[in-house]
Amino acid sequence: MKWQDRRLLDLFGIEHPIIQAPMAGPTTPQMAIAASKAGALGSLAAAMLTPDLLRAELQTVRQHTDRPINVNFFCHTPPVVDAGREAGWRKRLARYYDQLGLPASAADGGAVRMPYGAAMGELLLEFRPKVASFHFGLPEEGLLKPLRAAGILILSSATTVEEACWLEARGVDAVIAQGAEAGGHRGMFLTDDIASQPGTMALVPQVVDAVKVPVIAAGGIADGRGVAAALALGAAGVQVGTAFLLTPEARTSAVHRAALKSRTADVTALTNVFTGRPARGVVNLIMREVGPIAPEAPSFPLAAGAATPLRVAGEAKGSGDFSPLWSGQSAVLAREMPAGEVVASLVAQTGVALRRVQG
């Protein structure tokens, strides 16, 4: 496959304009290694890792490849705990605690969702990945400067044209235009209006017109037809997540895999019941009964405190009723194959799709 638009290939030093999306939870070093070896930009997802765990993942990657990789961080403002809100949320979920025989005080086992900070910055300067990407905006300039000085490229996601312009003004090297189809957390940071979030088909060309940096399309792209479409819209490349969730390299749980392969995998919604922030997943019991948007959920990531024990207890019984089943709207197009083959398939299918429209 000869890519006409070489902007991302030259910027990142990769063979194909495809980023394996960082997905906190399912993404593993093995996924990133396989994606990078296949010529894409492999990504690690640091959002739920301590610095020590991220160090271990970076070491694993470096033992297997010196190809460019991306490390992704959340950069939300840490919330202030509101005791009344916490109590209300526990109360809202109490009947499920009863059903699962959980004590009312059960805690989430300490999964961290810390925003990017100095400790992570030191790791980046030590390992020097080619790219650092952020979700929910950008960290303050003081934290970005050392990365830039070290030659680390900086990306972030925009869900609106306004967010894309904000990111460009702050010096990102490329913008990920995250259409409403995308799975997992919406990267939105200048708006909290999920009703107005544009789909990929609408968002990408408008962002392309609004910024000068390369635009990476995300959301609903799970095979080569989507890659070809994104390029036609003017994107320099794509970020693909859901298509990697069924790979053997993915740490996708059994209930999550089952949901992605189910007949109703195309029934997804944005929900805040798992973390407090809108994220797209396959609709399940807790989303239907408590959400999909629960106004009473505590701020991100505090809602997870009371929601995660339900997930753990449910999964112990083989149930995904309380699990975040993150997925974009194209899970139906995902295949069970190694991550490297996902990249190779995307590349081959893109060629087929482009030749089909050109004759």
Added chain:
Amino acid sequence: MKWQDRRLLDLFGIEHPIIQAPMAGPTTPQMAIAASKAGALGSLAAAMLTPDLLRAELQTVRQHTDRPINVNFFCHTPPVVDAGREAGWRKRLARYYDQLGLPASAADGGAVRMPYGAAMGELLLEFRPKVASFHFGLPEEGLLKPLRAAGILILSSATTVEEACWLEARGVDAVIAQGAEAGGHRGMFLTDDIASQPGTMALVPQVVDAVKVPVIAAGGIADGRGVAAALALGAAGVQVGTAFLLTPEARTSAVHRAALKSRTADVTALTNVFTGRPARGVVNLIMREVGPIAPEAPSFPLAAGAATPLRVAGEAKGSGDFSPLWSGQSAVLAREMPAGEVVASLVAQTGVALRRVQG
């Protein structure tokens, strides 16, 4: 422009695989004539017309062109009036009636939104348009049979894979895959779950995989990049609406045009406040304050009974606060030019977009 996929060109007898979307209200015979003369499939929107008015529009079209055209109908089940619900809705809107100095009993002036029926069928058999398209499913088989016997092709919109399969099983000649980006009424008829409606990028390839008939992509497509992207996704063609709203041929009101050209034209949402069914428009005061989804709104189209007087009174004062400002998510890409030039631009831009990705 040489189109590789000739399915729609051969099926409809047109030059370009583009349908000018029927938009009840803004669409005029002049728009359909111009689109058809430019080689697209021009459409009339019958949903808000009496048979006499539709007859007049069909006569106008036939005076100017014998090219293929499409006539679009709603085919909802007429609602049962619920007096309590009606009273509740009037009460919900009462403060706006007060603000605008409207009597509480003001009525909507009798705009009809009648489902397709026998009288319209007779008109179709008399004028024999090439295509009849439906929104909200299909009329009963007894009403379709005479159309088929007369050689009139039948289309309808699907917002999910399930709806596409349902339509194919009932013999449509092509399916319009209406992604969530689309303006105006969602064609949804097997689900009322707007949270799960897929975007165009996700919906089109899944529908293409699920049905054998040609798939027409709709939603967020307002320039040639979108057309090229839709073709890459496997669509046989596109239906484009919003891009025609700023044409001189469009009966788009002054407040509507202003909204489409405003800085916040990309802030749209699905709302039921104007008719009782979810439809996408630029967010305005009544959507923000009463909706965007008002659970208390009467069933389609009854909500319009109390909402339309507000629109009329508001527009008389130059305000679009109470007007349905229907728009897809790509109004920013729409240009003020004649409808025939919109078609020509779409064609030319598609060629540019396809050449750009191919080199």
